[in-house]
Amino acid sequence: MINRGIGDWIHRRRIKSAGNIAVISAAGELTYDDWAVRIDRLADALARRGVKQGDRVAYLGENYPSFLESLFAVGSLGAVFVPLNTRLAPPEIAFALKDSGSTVLIASATMEPLAVSGSRGTDVGLLALVQDGTPVPAERQDGDLEAVDYEQLLAGGEPVRPDAAVGLEDLAIILYTSGTTGQPKGAMLTHGNLTWNCFNVITDMDITSDAVALMIAPMFHVASLGMGALPTLLKGGTLVLEPRFEPGRVLELIEKHRATFISGVPTTYQLLAEHPNWESADISSLRNLTCGGSAVPLRVLEAYEQKGLAFTNGYGMTETSPGATTLPARYSRPKQGSSGLQQFHTFVRIVDPLGMVCAPGDVGEIQVQGPNVIQAYWNREDATADSFVEAEDGTWLKTGDMGYRDDEGFVFISDRLKDMIISGGENIYPAQVEQEISQLEAVAAVAVIGVPSEKWGEVPRAVIVVREGLELTEAQVLEHLNGKLARYKIPKSVVFTEEMPRTASGKIRKPDLRRQFGG
Known part of the structure; x- marks a missing residue:
């Protein structure tokens, strides 16, 4: 059987990039070939526990190799990965687990209380705890919930590649995003959505095989995963995983690992530039600085320009996996405040309330179309119907965001229709x-x-x-x-x-x- 999804990526890299470092973390370094073995073992272990094609496996934890191991192992089985925001409260965790129908939860041992309380009343029967700084207690039973050590679970699997037929149209991730009515929605990201988003990133941002991406934003957000981790691994680069953002340490890690790529929001870059070590830090290795969430303030832009650096800004959302527009670094000053041009394999239009395309300068709703755009929400036909519109040229995602295009096609966000x-x-x-x-x-x-x-x-x-x-x-x-x-x-x-x-x-x-x- 042929696996055309992202779950096969590291298996393909194990030979193409054999000996190259795939990931660096507090646990050490892993080469692509060694990492592929771990992923195969985990996939086999999950299969032995009954995980099959279409089943949902959730993850609750900070940036750590086990996050990506779980993503790729689950994908290689044709199952579905459900990343959870570590900042959610127990009722919010419980909602996502219950709504998705997840049967397995892999979680950081530091978050065991949240994982256990959030699992109550759901279909989760197996909790695998990752020792990423906290000792994992012995295997035990908590009602219907069996808790095991992640490394022991992984070691119990054989290093064999799963034989699963996975297509680009198959579901890869359910990622919960806050709903405008207060009810979270599970965005259904397919293998094709994620793959085409990576194509957009490596086309518009020139990610290369020698990239060293310092992951300082949590990968349970699609921006960090889709704009940083996955494109870097697709090209055979190296990820440096940090569990949380601390400005001084980030500056040290950039210098230590000669990082070429970091991603964040304006606040991230502001805090780096305000750190006492900013002036003395050697960040000359950086080539790509991506920023989303909002436009980079002029004072932050100037601080990085003084070090010879420019930003690649952008606009997107979970539903676009997440990229929709990119502002190339060369335009960060002349088009300051813009979210950029539509990504290479994505289409963006701005329409009035009647669905007519707006003239340059006129404000309307931003709508997106392309192979990186989801087609539906999990178990939410109502939300799906409300979020998409049919036109002569196909289906468009209604973002609910308002904006306009200038005469050269650059998009500017003017307001958020949904009050987000x-x-x-x-x-x-x-x-x-x-x-x-x-x-x-x-x-x-x-x-x-x-x-x-x-x-x-x-x-x-x-x-x-x-x-x-x-x-x-x-x-x-x-x-x-x-x-x-x-x-x-x-x-x-x-x-x-x-x-x-x-x-x-x-x-x-x-x-x-x-x-x-x-x-």
């Missing part, structure tokens, strides 16, 4: 936060808006109307949210008002709230 907040590269949809706050008896009305933050770009703020005769404090609101939402989603401030500005139909006018409380 982007905080430090994390997407926050106010509806989910508003739902939780509204559970408080004292809340008569609530709206969550984004307010400027020098460090994070923007952070959420809750605006609340308190019911007559009741009392509520900011501390009570924040305490109520603690443990129910990921910490980055919890508002950094709460303000109270006597009434909400509303439209004639009763909807809250968030632009008015931003003007009044957004400073």
Whole structure:
């Protein structure tokens, strides 16, 4: 049988790049040939545990070789990988596990409490714990959940290549993204989506086989995985995995490993440039600096220009695997503030409310089409129907983002139609936060808006109307949210008002709230 998916990539690299370093981490170095053996062992071990084509295997952990080992092993079986955000609260983890129907969860031992609590009431029967800094307890049973050591599980498999027929149209990853209605949606990324996204990256950014990509953003986000890790491995380069971002250490690692490629959000690059070691750090090896989430501020752009570096900015989302546009480094100054041109194998259009393509300079909704764009959401026919539109030239993804093109075709983002907040590269949809706050008896009305933050770009703020005769404090609101939402989603401030500005139909006018409380 032929495996045309990403699960076969490291197997193909084991000979093409034999002896070359594939990954560097706290666990040491792994060559492509040695890594391929580990991946085959894990795939065989999972198959012995009953994982078969189409089954879902989830992962909860920071950047570590086991994340990618699991992705490729699962893909080689024709099963589906479900990466989970480590910053989610137990109810959010439980939702993703239950909704996806995952039967196996591979998790960092440091996150065992979250993994165990999130697995309760789901179909997860096997929890494999990765010793990435915390000793793994002996094999044990917790109700219906069997906990085992990841390395022991892997060692129990044979180094044999799975015999599975996998096509580019087959599902590879279910990646949960916040929903505008408060309900997370599982974006269904196929092997073809991920592959074509990599083609876009290596075409538009010139990733080469000698690339050394320092992974400082979590790979459970599709931006880090799709724009950094997968393109580098496709070309036979080297990944340096860091579990978390610490500016001083990042500067040291760039110099130590002669990193050529890093990816982040504007906050990432700002914190690097503000570190005391910035001036003395040798980062001359860097060739590619990618940035997403929002435009690079001019002051940050200038700090890197002084070191002879420029950014490749871009725009995209989980549903586009994730690239949609790229601003080449050569245009980082003349087109500052732009998200760039449509990627090489992707098509972007901007349309008015009637679906007509806008003239240059006119603001409309950004829509995307291409082989890197998903076709559906997992178990969400309603969301699928709402997110795509048919046209004479095919199906287009409705991004919900507003923007315009200049005369040369460069895209500029002007507003977010869905009121999404982007905080430090994390997407926050106010509806989910508003739902939780509204559970408080004292809340008569609530709206969550984004307010400027020098460090994070923007952070959420809750605006609340308190019911007559009741009392509520900011501390009570924040305490109520603690443990129910990921910490980055919890508002950094709460303000109270006597009434909400509303439209004639009763909807809250968030632009008015931003003007009044957004400073």
